[in-house]
Amino acid sequence: MCIRRxxxxxxxxxxxxxxxxxxxxxxILLGEHSVVYGRPALAASxxxxxxxxxAEPWPHARLEVEPWxxxxxxxxxxxxxxxxAMQRAFRALLAGYGKPWPRAxxxxxxxxxxxxxxxxxxxxxxxxxxxLDALRGSERTxxxxxxxxxxxxxxxxGTPSGIDTAMAAGSGVALFRKDAPLEQVALERPLTLVVxxxxxxxxxxxxxxxxxxxxxxxxxxxxxxxGAIEALVLNARSALQHxxxxxxxxxxxxxxxxxxxxxxxxxxxxxxxKATENAGALGAKLTGGGGGGCMIALCAxxxxxxxxxEALRKLxxxxxxxxxxx
Ligand code: MEV
Numbered sequence: 001m002c003i004r005r006x007x008x009x010x011x012x013x014x015x016x017x018x019x020x021x022x023x024x025x026x027x028i029l030l031g032e033h034s035v036v037y038g039r040p041a042l043a044a045s046x047x048x049x050x051x052x053x054x055a056e057p058w059p060h061a062r063l064e065v066e067p068w069x070x071x072x073x074x075x076x077x078x079x080x081x082x083x084x085a086m087q088r089a090f091r092a093l094l095a096g097y098g099k100p101w102p103r104a105x106x107x108x109x110x111x112x113x114x115x116x117x118x119x120x121x122x123x124x125x126x127x128x129x130x131x132l133d134a135l136r137g138s139e140r141t142x143x144x145x146x147x148x149x150x151x152x153x154x155x156x157x158g159t160p161s162g163i164d165t166a167m168a169a170g171s172g173v174a175l176f177r178k179d180a181p182l183e184q185v186a187l188e189r190p191l192t193l194v195v196x197x198x199x200x201x202x203x204x205x206x207x208x209x210x211x212x213x214x215x216x217x218x219x220x221x222x223x224x225x226x227g228a229i230e231a232l233v234l235n236a237r238s239a240l241q242h243x244x245x246x247x248x249x250x251x252x253x254x255x256x257x258x259x260x261x262x263x264x265x266x267x268x269x270x271x272x273x274k275a276t277e278n279a280g281a282l283g284a285k286l287t288g289g290g291g292g293g294c295m296i297a298l299c300a301x302x303x304x305x306x307x308x309x310e311a312l313r314k315l316x317x318x319x320x321x322x323x324x325x326x
Contacts, residue, residue, distance in 0.1 A: 021130030023123035023149070025049040025112040026167035027193065027287045027296050027322070029248075030255045031176075031233040033211050033262065034226035035161040040177045040233050042185065042240070044193075044324045045167045049112045051120070053127035055135040058105035063090045065108045065124065076101045089121075089152035093128055096148050102132050117202045117288020118195075121156040122164030125149035142169040143182070157289075158205050159212070173324060175237055187326035188243030192299040194276065195287075196312040196319040198268045202293020207264055210291075214262065222262075229258055249282025249298045256285035264290035272317060273297070279311035280304055 024045040031041025061074040063086070070086055074094065081088050094101040106128050114120045126149045133140060140148070146162065146169040153160040163176045173191070175183040215222040232251045239248040256273055259265055265286055273284035276297035284297040299305040305321050312319040 021053045021055075021127045021134055023051045023053075023126030023128075023130065023168040024119070024171070025123050026119035026164060027195065027294075028117075028163065029173070029287075029296070030236045030252060030285070031229055032163075032286075032288060032290070033208070033259070033264065034229040035163050035176060035178065036159060036208060036211070037215070037222075037226050038178050039226050039230040040175050041161075041163055042173065042175055042233055042236055043163055043167045044173045044191070044322075045171050046112070046118065046322065047171060049118070050123035050168065051108050051110050051112070051127035053106055053108045053124075053131035055102075055104040055106045055128075055131035057135070058103055060103055061090070061094055061101055062105040063087075063108070063128070064105070065110065067110065068114065074101075085155055089125065089155040090128070092151040092155055093125060093132070093149070096129075096151055097132065097136075102136065104132060104135055106131055113197065115201045115203070115293060116197060117204070117286065117290065117293030119164040119168055119288070122149060122153055122168040125152035126165060126168040128152075142166075142171075145169040156205070158208055173240065175233070185237055185240050187240055187324065189245070190326060191240075191245070191324040192302050192305055193322045193324065194281065194297040194299060194305055194308045194312070194319055195322055196272050196276070196295050196297065196317050198266065198272060198292050198295065199317060200266060200268060200292030202289050203291045204289030207289045207291040211262055211264070225258055225262065229255060232258075245298060245300055246282055249284075252283035252285045252296075252298055253277065256283075259286060259290060266290075266292060268292075269295050272312060272315060275311040275315055276308045279307040281308050 029042040035041035064071045112120045129148045146165040149165040161178050173185045232255050236251045269286045272295050276284045281297035287296045
């Protein structure tokens with residue numbers, strides 16, 4: 001992955017024209033995993049990174065995904081579920097339109113790495129829904145698109161909270177809570193984040209299942225941890241609203257410690273977080289499911305991000321800069 005500078009603007013995610021559609025990637029600033037248990041989380045939509053889809057009339061349903069080399073036809077009559085998760089996910093999205101399923105060739109171009117914690121599968125699902133909607137001449141609210149796309153997330157991730165599809169269909173920075181309206185957070189100043197890829201596969205389905213197991217073993221302890229994360233999230237929202245990036249950074253690092261106690265970090269992610277903090281980042285943490293995938297490091301401004309990027313490069317990790325605009 002090359003180093004890229006990205007600028008994210010609110011609203012860009014909503015763009016789509018007839019037959020064409022976009023779904024955003026995302027970074028979770030604080031609150032992953034506890035969000036599955038009804039606690040709030042803060043996330044930013046990545047408006048310039050995600051999935052772009054187009055749909056055209058076709059004799060049957062077909063999905064093509066680049067650069068993953070995915071291409072298959074869907075047999076609507078087939079009773080049993082296919083083994084392949086992507087095929088089951090596409091069928092789940094098509095089923096949302098009722099019978100007969102839409103006959104369309106949907107082509108998706110991804111500009112986001114998969115299994116990285118950046119919401120690739122949700123971006124793909126949202127883009128597919130928007131492309132099919134556009135082909136049918138209909139348009140839904142971001143909330144309705146996210147709800148429709150969730151059918152595929154159940155296939156990919158088991159028990160998703162819905163944060164990934166909400167951010168894939170949404171824009172800007174938001175506080176997400178399961179089964180509640182998305183709350184946009186107005187930023188006082190732009191956010192500068194360095195995203196570093198551990199090179200390890202992020203395994204959201206596995207890490208969510210592991211937290212569930214821990215919860216079943218000791219619900220009281222897990223609720224305590226989730227309560228502590230919730231306090232960090234709510235303080236982080238206030239820090240964002242007041243432009244207090246130093247506080248935000250500290251809260252992110254505290255969140256990382258708690259994620260580590262839930263066995264969601266890896267030695268590589270820990271090393272990356274430490275290296276970026278030593279290089280001047282205000283705080284750092286894994287983002288998304290963990291167990292690999294990406295981490296984020298908050299910088300005081302883009303002019304101070306160079307040493308942070310360099311620190312990750314020295315470790316042999318891919319990294320890029322993201323700016324989230326108010
Ligand atoms: C994945 O991006 C975030 C998790 O909290 C899972 C979810 O909320 O669905 C790990």
